Amino acid sequence: MTDDLYPRDMLRAASDVSRQGELPAPDGTAALDNPFCGDRVEYDVTLDEGHKIRAVRHRVHACVLCQASASLLSAMAEGLDAETIAATAEDLLAALKTGEAPLLPGHPGFDVFTSVTKHRARFACVLLPFETLEAAARDAGNKSA
Amino acid sequence: MTDDLYPRDMLRAASDVSRQGELPAPDGTAALDNPFCGDRVEYDVTLDEGHKIRAVRHRVHACVLCQASASLLSAMAEGLDAETIAATAEDLLAALKTGEAPLLPGHPGFDVFTSVTKHRARFACVLLPFETLEAAARDAGNKSA
Amino acid sequence: MGRGEGVNLMPYSPALLKAQYPILSEDIAPGVPLHYLDNGATGQMPRAVLDAVVTHETRNRANVKRSVHTLAERATNAYDAAREDVAAYLNVSARDLVFTAGCTMAINLVAHSYGSLLREGDAIAVSTLEHHANMVPWQMLAARRGLRLVRLPATAEGRLDMDALPGLLDGVRLVAITHASNVTGAITPVAEVAAQARAAGAVTLVDGAQMAPHGPVDVPALGCDFYVISGHKLGAPNGIGALWGRRELLAAMPPFLGGGEMIRSVRFESSTYARPPQRFEAGTPPIGPAVGLGAACRFHAGIDHAAANRHLAALTGRLIEGLRQRCGDRLRLIGPGDLADRLPLVSFTIKGAHPHDICQILDRRGVALRGGHHCAQVLHEAYGVAGSTRASMAAFNDAGDIDACLAGIEDALRILLP
């Protein structure tokens, strides 16, 4: 069965375990819940001298959309700082509203979410990993400051 | 102009000043407002040994219905006690709901209120003097007790 | 239909009932009929309620109490009649019934007003089965006034643990429990709880949000002290609910919200307050929604809920059985597995499939389920899960709705599981 909201690429991204788990010595961590469903995303990060992300690991108890988003985000996280993550989340939100690919120029993986545009209630599922990673990066920044 | 809600007898009762004013040495007094319009009725009473009303005077800042009700009530008040007043008020309320004369058997004056039945919001105007007189009688009872 | 007096029940038929809901007559997408199984979240509005509301807004709309013109009289009469209708549905006196903005507001009212009479160190007992509406206000009250919160645990089946109860009521002044859980569907033996609470010197507040849509409630028979309901769950508009309170308690309670309608007299420095129920109804009341709730109570009073509930128990069995067959070991019921003393609602998890993904996939077949924690995070935590999927039925649901749901579950398993 093919499915517009659950394309095979999304299911594949959701089950990508390459950056799942924990970092042995994270500089920062964050855990955020989606208040409407109780879903939870946790991120560990280490930063480089320029406050940019060096490594990430995530733990996700959430739906397929959120899992896929976390995997895709983790795969692109290296070199980003908190501000960039926040800005990317804003861009993605705007793109989700229109549903027009590319949702995130340079990151075609995120186009698995184009059909989410019809389902506003689920935008939060896609964005929760961004919020959490941003919080983890800020946490690391605060600790190093 | 004749008018079903404001029959001449009601206007006459409203302008009856025979028991308006104050008692020189009241045993009890009470003042109550109608919360919806700010109207106010005040009663002074003296009681006999059996806690029955000997004399009354009222002061009314209110609509014609309330003025007429106060005059008619004052005219029949002698010999009543707090319980009887409360019971009479209940009877009158029930009668106002049906609108069938006689509203208060033995007190045909009150039949000026038969057409109030259509105007529920104004029942309170007719009943406020009863509540106030009852409160004044109780006030007197408490003081003597 | 007479108000309060003996009501003529219509012969029960899900099909006839379905025809009374405009929203059920229209396809949710081209060629996809609606199978509404999210009644626990919001009841759909029957035509009788819609008509009552439209008539009110187009013929009787005015502010109540304060004016004497014809429209104001009509509106006041309609508002008073609605209070009588709701009171009749709960078998209580309209004098003791307060209209509120909803069930949540009703509980907050009690938490603030009755709560202000409690003293530091007093305890409030809340069950872990509660909806956030019947938990967060008590947490906030406890924090505000230095009260203790006592946890009334649930059994593994998702019922209030009656064996644990006697040992927990010491020092408790108020017990807050749901009449029926919006997650497990378990119906609480309220009369027994209220009796134990009373013996321990506590009053009992019962959250009837989920119970009331399944038939008239004999509140006095429960022996509780406060009973709250939610209008939209009964098919009324949003923005209306009701609080019944024992007369002596209401009379002793200070007002909560300030404004018009709840006063006796206002001076600049301070004011005196009206009697209940007006004391607790500050501001222009939700007149139209109240008229809708009155109509909803009349509508529900006209349903043969005894017959409906037998039918719904059978559907509940069909759903549980169908889930077991299709999901095997992956299935976990969040609630009792049997059909006794439960609402026609079933919450479950399927290992490896997230509730929101399940709901989304079932939506393609027009099946409306709900996924998440259903505003009962503490309960889900006790089960060790973040959320569940819930199917909740109303008297109009039929076997076709259940079968569509089960077919959708097959889709979900196919799409989501490796």
Place this chain on the structure above:
Amino acid sequence: MGRGEGVNLMPYSPALLKAQYPILSEDIAPGVPLHYLDNGATGQMPRAVLDAVVTHETRNRANVKRSVHTLAERATNAYDAAREDVAAYLNVSARDLVFTAGCTMAINLVAHSYGSLLREGDAIAVSTLEHHANMVPWQMLAARRGLRLVRLPATAEGRLDMDALPGLLDGVRLVAITHASNVTGAITPVAEVAAQARAAGAVTLVDGAQMAPHGPVDVPALGCDFYVISGHKLGAPNGIGALWGRRELLAAMPPFLGGGEMIRSVRFESSTYARPPQRFEAGTPPIGPAVGLGAACRFHAGIDHAAANRHLAALTGRLIEGLRQRCGDRLRLIGPGDLADRLPLVSFTIKGAHPHDICQILDRRGVALRGGHHCAQVLHEAYGVAGSTRASMAAFNDAGDIDACLAGIEDALRILLP
């Protein structure tokens, strides 16, 4: 009609407007047309609002936020769109707009939540022009937390006394004033008050219940910190209102009511809370009424209120003049005698004729006026009267309504005066 963007105004015509209100098309009694002049108490519902509500309840009804099925998505979208519509009407961001059960509830929310941040000895300044909704909550707050209440007096004309203001703001932390009085009709120079308040270190809450029905409000231009409106005065269903708050203030405020929707996460002992505006929207929100309010704001945004207000000023003059001619020395206006900076509403007393008797007699001609203290007892006391009679207009009123009112006044004089 575009949301927020430039709106195409319909050419203003009271007759065309009247045709949009179902309730105005029907005689109030056989042969007696309705002359509705009680708009200050409740605005009538235009067809556009009714249609929006009916469509919502019959096509899009569901609980919001928590479910992902089609109906829930439609309901969530409708609710979010309504917030945008109301925000656009007030020229603010939807992020800073909280839906409440009404104007009274909005003020109580601020009194409880912002009020909990004030300290013993702080003062709150309230004008004597205020509706009980903007007075009683502050009295209750003052009693609860040991605050001082400062009286901002009105002039003999029923306007806020601006000369007295500078001397009264010492120690004041919050100023509560109405944008326009529901009794005198006087429009407050809010920007000036807010600027003085700010200079004195106080925030300003403005009660827009009466102002908002007369056209879109540019809230940022007022420089106030909180602005509240009442849905039913705009023609929306009862049970809805809105609070706009300055973002930093809302962000710093604790929640008021507890329940679903307003939480981030709930554990048994305590909870964490969502951001504004959700933090202040506990429980199932008044979704249908909010959709109605959104439609009402769009409807009002489409009226050429500048033209309407010129027309209504002329009617106000006609009414005042007509009253003077008929009542002579018996007439007393409770409010300004001129037409500058006032709403199209006129409150008055006639010596020897009680407001309720006047209203009752005018009702025979289908003229709906309001008598009493209009929930402004303190103001009436300042005038030395218990109540007054009020005619309050909306954009659909015409000279025929005023003339019917004046004819009714002649009846009342004939019947009631010796």
